[in-house]
Amino acid sequence: MLSLTGAAKTFGPVVALADGTVEIRAGEIHALVGENGAGKSTLVKILAGLYHPDSGDFRLSGEPVHFRSVAESKAAGISVIYQEPTLFPDLTVAENIFIGRQPKGRSRLISRAEMRRQASELFGRLGVPIDPSRAAEGLSIADQQIIEIAKAISLDARVLVMDEPTAALSGVEVERLFAVARALRDKGTGILFISHRFDEVFDLCDRITVMRDGRYIATHRTAEVTVEKIVREMVGRDIGTLFPKAEADIGHTVLKVDGLSRSGVFRDISFDVRAGEIVALAGLVGAGRTEVARAVFGIDPYDSGQVSVEGKPLKARNPQAAIAAGLGFVPEDRRKQGLVMNLSVARNVTLTLRNKFVTAGLINGGKERAAAKEWSKRLQVKAGSQEHAVSTLSGGNQQKVVLAKWLATDPKLLIIDEPTRGIDVGTKSEVHRLISDLAGRGIAILMISSELPEVLGMADRVLVMREGRITAQLDRADADPESVMHAATSSTGVTE
Amino acid sequence: MSSTLRHEEKGTTAARAGGGSGGFGSLLRLRELPVLIALALLVLITFLNNPLFLSPQGVKDLLLNATIIVILAAGQTLLIITRNIDLSVGSMLGLVAFGTGSIFAAMPDLPILAVLLLGMAFGALLGMVNGFLVTVAMVPALVITLGTLYVFRGLNNAWAGGKQYFAGDRPEAFGALSVDTVLGFPIITLLAIAVVAAVAVYMAGTRPGRDLYAIGSDPEAAKVLGIKVSKRVFLAFLANGALAGLAGVLYASRFNSVGATTGTGMELDVVAAAVVGGVAIFGGSGTVAGAALGALLLTTITSSLTALRVDKFWQQAIVGILILTAIVIDRLASLRTARKLRISEARNV
Numbered sequence: 001m002l003s004l005t006g007a008a009k010t011f012g013p014v015v016a017l018a019d020g021t022v023e024i025r026a027g028e029i030h031a032l033v034g035e036n037g038a039g040k041s042t043l044v045k046i047l048a049g050l051y052h053p054d055s056g057d058f059r060l061s062g063e064p065v066h067f068r069s070v071a072e073s074k075a076a077g078i079s080v081i082y083q084e085p086t087l088f089p090d091l092t093v094a095e096n097i098f099i100g101r102q103p104k105g106r107s108r109l110i111s112r113a114e115m116r117r118q119a120s121e122l123f124g125r126l127g128v129p130i131d132p133s134r135a136a137e138g139l140s141i142a143d144q145q146i147i148e149i150a151k152a153i154s155l156d157a158r159v160l161v162m163d164e165p166t167a168a169l170s171g172v173e174v175e176r177l178f179a180v181a182r183a184l185r186d187k188g189t190g191i192l193f194i195s196h197r198f199d200e201v202f203d204l205c206d207r208i209t210v211m212r213d214g215r216y217i218a219t220h221r222t223a224e225v226t227v228e229k230i231v232r233e234m235v236g237r238d239i240g241t242l243f244p245k246a247e248a249d250i251g252h253t254v255l256k257v258d259g260l261s262r263s264g265v266f267r268d269i270s271f272d273v274r275a276g277e278i279v280a281l282a283g284l285v286g287a288g289r290t291e292v293a294r295a296v297f298g299i300d301p302y303d304s305g306q307v308s309v310e311g312k313p314l315k316a317r318n319p320q321a322a323i324a325a326g327l328g329f330v331p332e333d334r335r336k337q338g339l340v341m342n343l344s345v346a347r348n349v350t351l352t353l354r355n356k357f358v359t360a361g362l363i364n365g366g367k368e369r370a371a372a373k374e375w376s377k378r379l380q381v382k383a384g385s386q387e388h389a390v391s392t393l394s395g396g397n398q399q400k401v402v403l404a405k406w407l408a409t410d411p412k413l414l415i416i417d418e419p420t421r422g423i424d425v426g427t428k429s430e431v432h433r434l435i436s437d438l439a440g441r442g443i444a445i446l447m448i449s450s451e452l453p454e455v456l457g458m459a460d461r462v463l464v465m466r467e468g469r470i471t472a473q474l475d476r477a478d479a480d481p482e483s484v485m486h487a488a489t490s491s492t493g494v495t496e
Numbered sequence: 497m498s499s500t501l502r503h504e505e506k507g508t509t510a511a512r513a514g515g516g517s518g519g520f521g522s523l524l525r526l527r528e529l530p531v532l533i534a535l536a537l538l539v540l541i542t543f544l545n546n547p548l549f550l551s552p553q554g555v556k557d558l559l560l561n562a563t564i565i566v567i568l569a570a571g572q573t574l575l576i577i578t579r580n581i582d583l584s585v586g587s588m589l590g591l592v593a594f595g596t597g598s599i600f601a602a603m604p605d606l607p608i609l610a611v612l613l614l615g616m617a618f619g620a621l622l623g624m625v626n627g628f629l630v631t632v633a634m635v636p637a638l639v640i641t642l643g644t645l646y647v648f649r650g651l652n653n654a655w656a657g658g659k660q661y662f663a664g665d666r667p668e669a670f671g672a673l674s675v676d677t678v679l680g681f682p683i684i685t686l687l688a689i690a691v692v693a694a695v696a697v698y699m700a701g702t703r704p705g706r707d708l709y710a711i712g713s714d715p716e717a718a719k720v721l722g723i724k725v726s727k728r729v730f731l732a733f734l735a736n737g738a739l740a741g742l743a744g745v746l747y748a749s750r751f752n753s754v755g756a757t758t759g760t761g762m763e764l765d766v767v768a769a770a771v772v773g774g775v776a777i778f779g780g781s782g783t784v785a786g787a788a789l790g791a792l793l794l795t796t797i798t799s800s801l802t803a804l805r806v807d808k809f810w811q812q813a814i815v816g817i818l819i820l821t822a823i824v825i826d827r828l829a830s831l832r833t834a835r836k837l838r839i840s841e842a843r844n845v
Contacts, residue, residue, distance in 0.1 A: 050720075071722030086720060088713035090780035091706075099710050100723060102703055109701030 001026045001190050002047075002078070002159050007056030009042050016042040020056065021216035022209050024159055024190040029181060031201040031222075032194045034211035035234055035485075036285055036450040040194055043211070044163050047192070048080040049073030060159075079152030080161040083168065085144040089137035094119035096136050097151045122150040126180050142173035149180060160184060161192045166200060167286050178204055196284045198227050198489050210234055227490065228482075235452055235481035245436045245458050251275030252310070254413045254444035255327075257296060260305030265291045266468040269305070273413060273444040278435065280459035281448045283488045288468040289448045290332060293415045296446075297329045298322045309412065323352070328406030332417035332448070334398050339405075341391040345383045346372035348390050349404045375404040379434060396420075399431055403438075413444040420454060432458060452481055464488050528774050528786040530825065534818075535793045542800040549803050552680060558796055559685045560674060560750065564589075564743050565791040566688045568762065569769040570695045571739035573787040574732040576770050577699070579712045579779030580630065580637040582733065585740045586762035587648035588622045592744025593754040594652060597661025600670065600748075608670055615745035616738045622648060623737015627730040645763065653756045660755035666748065674750040684746045688788075691739065695784045704728060712779025768815065769794050772822045794818070 007020035017039040024030045034040050045051040046058070049067035058065050060076055067073040073080075087096045094115045095102065103118060105111030119132035128146050136144070145165055152160050162181070166174045181191055181204065195201050201208060202222055210217040210233040217233045253272045260269040266288040273279045281289040294300040296307050298319045307314045315321040322329075339348050349372040372386055379400045383393055390401055399419065406414055419435060420428045435458065439445050449455045455462055462479045464472040464487035472487035542549045568585050575582050592615045599611055622644075629640045663671050673683045681689075699705040707728050711718045718725050748754050773790025775782030794815060801811045 069722060070720055074722070086714060086717035088710050088717060088780070090713040090776075091709055095706065099706065099721065100703060102706060107701075109697065110703065110706065 001061055003057075003059045004043070004046065005057040005059075007043065007046055007053040007058065009046065009051055009053050015214055017046070017053075018214040019216050020046065020053070020211075020214075022192065023219070024192050026158070026190050027185055027188045028206040029185050029191045029193055029204055031205035031208040032192055032211065033196070033198075033201060033208060033230060033234060035452060037213075038211040038234070039214035040211055041163065042214075044080060044161055044192075044194065047073065047078055047159075047161055049078075074155060077156065077158035078161065079148075079155060079157035079159070080163065081145055081148045081152070081165055083164045084141065085148045087136040087139070087144055087147060089135065091136060092133055093130055093136055093139070093147055094132035096147055097122065097132075097154060118154070119150070122154055125153070126150060126183075128176065128180075140173075141168040142170070142177070145169075145177065146180070149184075153184070157189065159190045159192065161194075163194050164196070165193075166195060166197065174200070196489055198230065202227065231482055231485050231489075235485055245278060245460070246440055248276040248436075248440045249442075250277050250460070251442060254310060255296070255446065256306075256308045256311075257292075258306045258308075260292065260295060260302050260307065262291070262295060262300070262302045264468075266295075266465075269470055271463055271470065271473070273446050275412070275442045275444050276439050277460045278439050278445045278447055278458050280455040280462045281446065281465060282450075282452070282455045282459075282462050282484050283465035285450055287465040287488065289465050290417055291468075292465070293329070293417055293446065293448055296322075297327055297415060299329075323409065326410075326412035328352075328409060328411035328414045330399075330402050330406060330414065330416040330419065332421060334395075334402055339390050339398060339402060342389055344387045345376060345381065345390055345393070345401055346386040348401050349375050349408060352405050352409050371408060372404075375408050376401070379404045379407070380430070396428070396431060400434070403431075403434060407438070411443060413446065414438065415446045415448075417448045418450065419447060420449075420451070452484060455479070455484065456481065528783065528789055530822075531773055531786060531789045531793055535789065535796060538793070538796060538800050542803050546803045549800070555680065556677060556682060558792075558799055560682050561799060562792045562795040563682070563685045563688045564747055564750065565762075565765055565769055565795060566788045567691050567739055567743040567746070568766040569773070569787040569791045570688075570692050570784050571736035572766050572770050573775050573782065573784045574695065574699070574708065575637070575729075575736050576767075576775050576777060577708045577712045577779055577782060578729050578732055579715060580729060580732065581641065581767065582623075582626055582637065582736050582740075583641040583763045583767075584622070584626060584644040584648055585736070585743075585766055586759040587645050587652065588619055588737060588740040588759075589744040589747060589762060590652045590754075590757070590759035591622065591648055591655075592619050592741045593747045593758045594656050594661070594756070596745045596748040597665065597754045600666040601661060604667060608667070608673070611670075612742065612745050616741040619741020619744060620734050620738040623734045623740065624730075626737065627733025630733065631726040631730045649760070652758075656756035658756070660753045661748075663752045670749050673746070684749060687742075687746065691742070692784055692788045699784055704731075708732060709780055712776075713781075765794065766791075768819050772818055774822070777823075790822075 001024060003023040005021050007017060008015075009017040009020070020039060020043040022030070022032060022043065032040055032043070042051060046053050049070045049072055052066075052068070065076060067076070088099070091099065094112075097119050098115050102110040103114040105114060116132045123130050123132070123146075126146060126149065128143075130139075130143055130146065136147070139147070149160070165177060169177065181193070185191055193201070193205055205222055207219055207221055208225065208230060209219045210230060212234055220230075251274055253274050255273040257272065258270050261267045269292050271279065281292070283289050291300065295302040298315065298317050298321060301317050307316070309325040309327065312325070314325055319329075340351065346369050350368045369386060376383065376386065381393075381400045381404065382397050390398060393401065416435065420431050432454070435445060435447070447458060449458075456479055459479070460476050462472075462474045462484060463470050464474070464484055466488050472483065474483060539550070548554055568589070572582060572585065595618055596611060596615055599606060599614065626637070626641055626644055629635065629644070630637045633640070676683055678686060699708060707718070707723050710721070710723055711725050711728060715725060744759070747758065769791035770782070770787040771777055771790070772793060773782070773786035773788065775787050797815060797818070798811055801814065802808075
């Protein structure tokens with residue numbers, strides 16, 4: 001019914017999708033699997049009409065289509081349900097379903113009664129008790145997704161795309177969603193289901209398409225394939241030579257995390273990081289890795305457990321104390337959290353230590369510039385001038401500025417969240433060399449990464465998280481793509 | 497799961513934006529209710545102290561005082577619902593009011609209806625300037641209309657200079673609009689009620705009207721859904737301008753003199769009326785009826801305090817306290833929702 005063949009999409013030098021190929025038949029649930037960054041989201045956005053492919057063949061019921069907008073894709077019968085649906089919080093549930101096409105009464109005005117009736121009927125068909133008159137604000141993610149599905153049904157969607165719909169759902173809610181999906185399939189709807197959870201994929205889907213590095217790899221009938229084969233196809237590439245970490249002397253324990261828990265977010269997290277060691281926190285997006293890091297650094301609270309630095313307990317919920325104890329935190333979202341984009345390179349570098357340059361209550365600009373210059377030089381930041389705004393730099397150089405900012409505080413441990421996200425390939429290895437270099441100088445490094453090659457190439461030890469728990473702890477020698485992916489996705493993969 | 501659901505239903509804040517399922521329960525959850533109660537209390541207390549307050553003349557004065565602000569608040573609601581604002585309404589009103597004076601001075605025999613339409617067209621033109629700048633230049637409306645507030649006022653100054661037009665310069669029938677009553681309501685008040693009713697039907701009962709709520713609730717989501725955000729916002733500015741134009745003409749009917757400073761500072765009264773009336777300043781919820789009630793409450797407070805012989809200096813402070821109260825109530829409601837949301841989400845993990 002829907003077929004996309006060889007779709008490509010590039011953003012400047014970044015190839016987001018090289019060969020996007022998928023075929024969805026009427027009355028089937030089709031799984032799309034792949035690592036983070038395999039190009040699944042780009043493919044979905046092409047189906048949704050949000051992106052326009054640079055090349056490739058896109059057909060619906062055999063007819064070639066070129067969507068210029070979301071509205072056109074919707075009109076053609078494709079509905080996309082995102083992981084976090086976008087409802088209007090102030091409007092009622094019924095109005096969210098029918099916005100822009102509300103049923104009208106005899107007076108040619110919108111008939112709320114009719115709108116409620118139709119919404120109730122939809123929910124009745126789906127077998128879910130949601131009050132159509134309540135405001136959408138405050139609905140659980142699961143209910144919001146059901147509302148999106150109700151909207152898709154009312155639009156007579158022929159193809160329903162669900163982008164990681166179960167990531168934020170509880171077990172009961174997943175069951176309910178699956179029941180709805182199966183009922184739709186039996187009525188002839190084609191469903192594309194994107195998920196990282198293999199148990200769900202094998203439970204629900206009729207066929208599975210695997211993607212890797214922006215390319216189509218294979219399509220299998222679920223009955224004829226094993227989890228192991230799918231995992232091999234997802235990760236199957238040459239790793240190990242790309243990002244070698246230089247050997248460093250592993251010293252004393254710098255960070256010790258003991259039984260850290262936060263209700264509903266992560267549970268019983270224990271690990272340590274030693275001087276000169278790079279420990280990677282691997283796992284899928286949403287496994288709770290960033291949340292752990294933020295709790296360790298004191299940005300977010302935790303319910304129980306203990307964090308200590310060089311044997312001394314660290315105060316909870318106090319980033320200042322963490323910095324004073326020698327911790328640094330390089331967040332994933334540089335633009336929002338790591339840098340003040342409108343300030344100059346120099347200002348950003350010295351932001352964490354501006355108190356050192358204070359003379360009589362005022363910041364001494366000369367000292368500030370000198371320190372900034374020194375660090376930028378050491379890290380080879382390529383900026384036109386120290387005074388240029390950070391926003392003018394490339395992603396890789398911005399990352400170096402963030403690193404410089406923390407290195408200037410002379411940290412004992414650096415937490416780096418997704419060090420190379422959004423950085424072009426050339427600069428990636430520079431950032432990796434830099435991190436390896438830091439470990440060589442005896443800094444302990446806790447690195448969160450969703451990129452398997454990065455994890456395997458850089459880390460002395462790999463901690464794999466899945467749904468808020470550490471499911472595996474692997475030494476460099478034992479860590480390979482299969483073992484990490486297995487621990488990150490499968491519920492039976494607990495190997496301690 | 498069932499406990500979560502029950503919990504959420506209890507925590508539902510309100511059939512906001514008039515989406516209630518009818519009955520007494522939804523009446524209680526109306527955002528306009530506190531304003532209505534405050535207004536009733538205020539009138540009652542004042543009446544008990546000074547029975548003249550509710551004499552036919554007293555009521556007429558209350559309504560007349562509110563009329564201009566009610567019309568402006570109706571237009572402003574269209575914009576605030578979409579997360580925009582128009583601070584230039586006072587200046588627009590001034591320009592149109594002075595224009596009305598000029599027209600009657602030049603052509604005393606022009607039909608009143610023609611003048612009303614001309615004034616609205618003039619206002620719509622000014623509103624289009626705002627709408628164009630906001631939707632094309634993509635600068636926040638707060639900044640754009642702060643600029644046009646001064647630009648329009650400057651034009652008014654340059655045009656009027658020291659000149660003023662007085663009621664005597666205008667036809668008697670025109671002034672009678674604000675004197676004659678039908679069923680106890682002054683004619684210009686009836687016009688204002690008609691405006692509020694029309695805007696209310698548009699906002700509650702038509703698809704473009706509902707789009708305005710969607711835009712204010714989540715502009716990005718509105719774009720993704722294919723709602724023509726720029727077009728709707730532009731038209732809202734145009735409509736607001738036309739209503740400011742109407743208010744300008746009626747101002748010339750109601751008040752004795754129009755000149756360079758007519759309408760100065762009015763924009764803040766208008767925004768205050770909308771906010772007090774339950775229109776969320778960040779868009780997405782509120783009704784035009786609420787804004788009109790807010791306008792009535794604000795103007796009635798001023799009259800009440802005068803009737804109660806409260807020192808004039810205190811009156812503004814009391815209006816301010818009212819605005820803060822309205823905002824605090826709104827904030828508490830949304831904090832409560834957020835807390836309920838967190839609890840239910842934590843259970844779902």
